[in-house]
């Protein structure tokens with residue numbers, strides 16, 4: 001399958017040079033490749049929040065659910081629980097899932113539900129034109145912090161590690177081959193996968209020079225060792241611009257999954273006819 005077949009007729013409205021283009025071409029390439037290897041694309045569902053990142057689902061010719069701000073994970077979790085045979089992939093922003101939607105993200109990791117989260121981490125609110133987010137560095141001067149943010153940023157990968165995520169990685173939108181590798185691994189991983197993508201927002205937080213200088217690929221690390229993963233993850237805290245920034249897979253383990261346990265409780269016995277009747281009743285009452 002040619003990745004171009006995964007495009008839609010929608011006009012792409014991202015700014016020229018935006019890192020979202022790299023994320024989209026990487027995910028198209030990976031889904032086309034996996035489709036060629038037997039993954040039925042009709043069993044793939046993309047879920048997005050609200051923000052520049054979220055538009056990606058409009059540009060992908062794959063089943064999708066364009067949800068609301070901060071609610072990417074609850075929608076994705078519900079889809080997975082309703083039909084565990086689906087491959088569910090979330091596209092979210094650092095504002096979307098680390099601010100308003102943070103509690104949902106923590107619980108997805110805690111439950112180790114088998115979904116993939118690709119975080120378009122531009123460290124700014126792009127769509128609303130430049131406010132600081134939980135990963136913006138201290139001193140970030142934006143529309144809501146003209147004098148510079150006084151808070152220090154959070155490290156989302158550290159949070160995901162202690163919360164229970166079982167696949168944790170970081171990529172950069174200038175490294176498309178690595179992005180493809182990480183996306184492929186994350187999708188194939190059975191459990192909660194979190195890929196933090198340093199996605200440059202050319203309009204409100206252009207960090208290309210800094211990332212080009214400081215990023216490096218981690219090699220030879222023991223990805224099943226919690227302490228080693230934590231050490232690598234903590235070596236860059238999203239604040240300092242003069243510290244090496246590791247990229248790659250930091251952690252991957254096998255652990256019991258929420259969707260698996262939920263199914264084995266015997267509660268998952270979908271009666272589609274009954275479900276349709278209930279939805280019809282609900283809609284009739286609603287109208």
Ligand SMILES: Cc1ncc(C[n+]2csc(CCOP(=O)(O)OP(=O)(O)O)c2C)c(N)n1
Nearest residue numbers: 050051052053069093094095096125126127
């Ligand atoms: C419930 C709700 N809260 C707030 C907003 C306003 N809002 C829309 S997009 C956005 C920030 C988007 O930032 P991010 O998630 O980082 O995505 P980006 O645009 O940078 O890709 C906010 C606060 C909203 N639409 N709905």
Ligand code: SF4
Nearest residue numbers: 015018052126201202
């Ligand atoms: S505002 Fe930033 S994140 Fe949004 S499309 Fe433009 S460059 Fe990309």
